[in-house]
Amino acid sequence: MLITSNVSQKAVNTSTVVETSYKSTGQITSTDIEGLNERGREEETTQTKPNKDTSQSISPVENAKGDEFSSKYISHSSSLLIKEIVTLLQSWEKNGTVNSILEISNIKDKLDTFITYLHEEPTNRILVSLIILIFKNNNWAEMKPNQIRQVWQEIKRFENGYISQDEVKHFSQQLFRNNISVAPGKSDD
Amino acid sequence: MTKKRKKKKPLIKRDKYLLDTSLQIERLYAQDTEKEVRRLIQRGDIYSSYFVLYEFKAGLIQHIIEFYFVVKVSQDISLAKAYWANNFSQRGSKYIHILESLIFKNLDSISTKDTYTYLLVIEATIYHMLCNFYTDLKGLVGQFKDLEVSNFNLDSSDNYADFMALCERNKFVKLKVFFERNMDSLKKLIENEDLENATKYKKIYNGLVEIQNNLNKADTHNISKAVGDAVIAIDTPSDYTIAGLDASFNLLCKCINKTFIALPHSKEITGLRKSVAQAWKQEVAQKKL
Numbered sequence: 001m002l003i004t005s006n007v008s009q010k011a012v013n014t015s016t017v018v019e020t021s022y023k024s025t026g027q028i029t030s031t032d033i034e035g036l037n038e039r040g041r042e043e044e045t046t047q048t049k050p051n052k053d054t055s056q057s058i059s060p061v062e063n064a065k066g067d068e069f070s071s072k073y074i075s076h077s078s079s080l081l082i083k084e085i086v087t088l089l090q091s092w093e094k095n096g097t098v099n100s101i102l103e104i105s106n107i108k109d110k111l112d113t114f115i116t117y118l119h120e121e122p123t124n125r126i127l128v129s130l131i132i133l134i135f136k137n138n139n140w141a142e143m144k145p146n147q148i149r150q151v152w153q154e155i156k157r158f159e160n161g162y163i164s165q166d167e168v169k170h171f172s173q174q175l176f177r178n179n180i181s182v183a184p185g186k187s188d189d
Numbered sequence: 190m191t192k193k194r195k196k197k198k199p200l201i202k203r204d205k206y207l208l209d210t211s212l213q214i215e216r217l218y219a220q221d222t223e224k225e226v227r228r229l230i231q232r233g234d235i236y237s238s239y240f241v242l243y244e245f246k247a248g249l250i251q252h253i254i255e256f257y258f259v260v261k262v263s264q265d266i267s268l269a270k271a272y273w274a275n276n277f278s279q280r281g282s283k284y285i286h287i288l289e290s291l292i293f294k295n296l297d298s299i300s301t302k303d304t305y306t307y308l309l310v311i312e313a314t315i316y317h318m319l320c321n322f323y324t325d326l327k328g329l330v331g332q333f334k335d336l337e338v339s340n341f342n343l344d345s346s347d348n349y350a351d352f353m354a355l356c357e358r359n360k361f362v363k364l365k366v367f368f369e370r371n372m373d374s375l376k377k378l379i380e381n382e383d384l385e386n387a388t389k390y391k392k393i394y395n396g397l398v399e400i401q402n403n404l405n406k407a408d409t410h411n412i413s414k415a416v417g418d419a420v421i422a423i424d425t426p427s428d429y430t431i432a433g434l435d436a437s438f439n440l441l442c443k444c445i446n447k448t449f450i451a452l453p454h455s456k457e458i459t460g461l462r463k464s465v466a467q468a469w470k471q472e473v474a475q476k477k478l
Contacts, residue, residue: 115309122345129313132306165344172320179220 074121079161081114085131086159089152093145108135127158127168134180143180150178204233207330207425209418209433210244212452213237217318218287219455222434226452229432230325237322238331240424242339243362244417245322250315251356252284254349257311264304288314312346319343331424332367361414364407367424368400374423374445375401381444389437393419422447 088107092100111132115125134140134151143151154174157167174180206229208216216223229235260269273285288311333339338359341352368375378397384390396415399406406412422441425431430448431438442449 122347125309126313126316126345129309130317133310133313133317168316169320172317173324176217176223176317176321176324179223 071121074124075161075163077114077161078124078163079159081110082155082158082161084110086152086156089148089155093148093152096145097141097143104135104140111135123163123165123168127163127171130168130172130175131155134175147178147180150174151180205327205426205429206233206235206432206450207429208235208237208241208326209421209431209435209438210241210248211434212432213241213245213322214249214287215434215455217321222452222455226325226432229450229452233430234327235325235432236327236330236429238421238424239329239333239336239339240331240362240417240421242322242329243333243336246319246341246343247338247356247359249284249287250319250343251353253288253311253315253318254353256285256288257308257315257346257349258353260304260311261308266304266307308346315343316345330426330429332370333362333424336362361410362420364400364413364416364420365404367420368404368407371423378419378423378441378444381440384440384444387440390440393437393441 085107088103092103095103097104111128115128115132134143154171157171208226212222212226216226226235256269256273259272260266263269263272270285336359337355341355342348343352375397378384379394379401384394387394392415396412397419399412400416407416418435418437419441422431422438422445425447427447430450431442432450432452434452434454436451438449439451
């Protein structure tokens with residue numbers, strides 16, 4: 001499947017970039033963060049190459065349009081994604097941010113890939129976009145273990161693939177209550 | 190043998206606080222303001238009003254959705270921002286800065302060429318703002334339960350176009366019926382000399398006088414927009430304390446025998462102003478040396 005092979009390729013690219021950076025310093029540095037962001041920008045640019053015939057770029061949405069995914073498929077895929085992200089987050093909590101650059105990078109990859117075929121279903125799209133908010137800026141670098149735990153415990157609720165409006169609202173409110181990512185300023189100790 | 194009756198514990202009456210619009214907006218992006226709200230929750234129950242919800246949606250949310258469409262149409266984030274800066278009011282620009290303070294910690298984090306992701310992030314942020322308007326609130330109160338804008342369901346970008354059309358049809362709240370029901374409060378506000386003479390309340394006071402002279406004026410755009418704070422004060426039930434950042438409520442509440450508690454603006458944000466001024470002065474001094 002095309003999507004699977006793209007994910008595998010991205011994972012290979014990610015590990016090469018991240019492992020080189022991690023091994024050299026053993027500490028998370030601004031270079032690591034910049035590298036992740038830079039790699040993300042390069043891949044997004046690749047995905048959104050301008051169409052020669054029009055002035056607008058082709059987004060992954062445009063690429064995915066016309067593919068109709070059944071709600072069962074989306075539910076099943078959502079379930080798999082959530083389980084994988086929860087596992088990565090649990091590993092991140094256990095090992096600390098410095099030792100989890102690969103896990104964090106994999107989470108970003110999965111979100112980027114998954115959003116491409118969630119665009120039709122608003123509730124799933126909003127949930128994934130809320131998680132993207134945590135990982136698309138640099139707030140993830142300052143997350144404390146209790147906050148990481150809070151995030152995976154909340155995301156775990158969606159593991160069965162059933163994503164309801166009320167539960168997504170609750171998720172948004174729990175991020176807010178626990179000062180996770182979307183507001184500026186320092187988090188509580 | 191007689192059974193002992195269990196003594197019922199007396200119900201502890203908790204204070205009720207009504208969060209005004211400025212507070213509901215600032216708590217979203219300033220953590221120390223949210224901490225102040227949490228302190229209130231320790232003392233009592235927090236509420237807001239349907240009218241505050243209207244101002245929140247018709248003000249902040251509407252502007253951000255409009256910006257969403259500008260980005261979507263232009264497919265160029267920097268062009269959209271330049272257009273926004275040139276064509277919208279100061280308040281409109283302020284709302285987009287609030288949006289970005291919620292999205293970005295580091296401006297370099299999202300490529301300005303990636304409009305697709307930027308639009309997703311705006312959508313998620315709007316959703317996050319709307320959800321967290323209600324966080325920890327016991328409920329909404331007031332006489333404006335039927336406002337269409339307040340009740341409109343904005344769960345995703347699928348509804349944005351309909352919401353904008355609704356806002357276009359409802360550019361202001363008609364207040365004639367409200368003031369007919371609250372003539373006593375209107376009279377008290379107008380008869381207060383402090384309110385009449387205070388420069389910072391001029392717009393509100395003049396608007397109220399116009400309404401008293403001709404009730405139909407309450408159904409006009411400019412007057413309705415001018416007296417918003419007075420409406421919140423009058424609309425708040427008398428056993429509630431209004432909690433806000435705007436000191437103008439102090440006098441308004443005093444006139445109509447209601448209570449107000451002023452919470453401080455975010456120190457992190459206000460303190461930054463001082464730090465910036467100090468920083469450039471130090472640089473200038475160092476260069477002279």
